[in-house]
Amino acid sequence: AQKITQTQPGMFVQEKEAVTLDCTYDTSDQSYGLFWYKQPSSGEMIFLIYQGSYDEQNATEGRYSLNFQKARKSANLVISASQLGDSAMYFCAMRGNTGFQKLVFGTGTRLLVSP
């Protein structure tokens, strides 16, 4: 069974600063993928970044980077230079990479960016 834990129900950051959203996971799969999604108040789920368990380098997508520490089973999202539009819910998720498997989501972190 797979499990995602997000221990920060809410986070505050000032505009232009960096923020780290925590995510730890548990799985018995050898091959798996880790995802981060942003959900604004509109309800859509916006894909941000993906990290494969065998990827040697941390994934980066623009202002988003994933700090992947496999031994610690953590996959923290780092948002650099926060913007007001970054205020939203953020979900960490994982999926086994054997065939098509469902995404398992954490409980989410609400990020509020202040001017």
Added chain:
Amino acid sequence: SAVISQKPSRDICQRGTSLTIQCQVDSQVTMMFWYRQQPGQSLTLIATANQGSEATYESGFVIDKFPISRPNLTFSTLTVSNMSPEDSSIYLCSVEDLNTEAFFGQGTRLTVV
């Protein structure tokens, strides 16, 4: 990346009625997934839809309540049947590239009164 169109984006429905949600993808995909997000909660998988076969439902979800169709490789529907206020949620369809990204539609915000 796949572009997914989901509709309706929101609806307010009377209890006891049914609502069918549509999900259209701009490319052929093998698997489509339907998730539910209850208010203030995370996402929970309802079922997996493979073209040409019956959907596979997760524990706690049944076909009579959430019938799913998958007539081709670019389209799927989810029906929420005999609705009650407890069905008020956001419903999202998703498609995945094998071993890489997973994308979602815009979601359907359902309120049952």
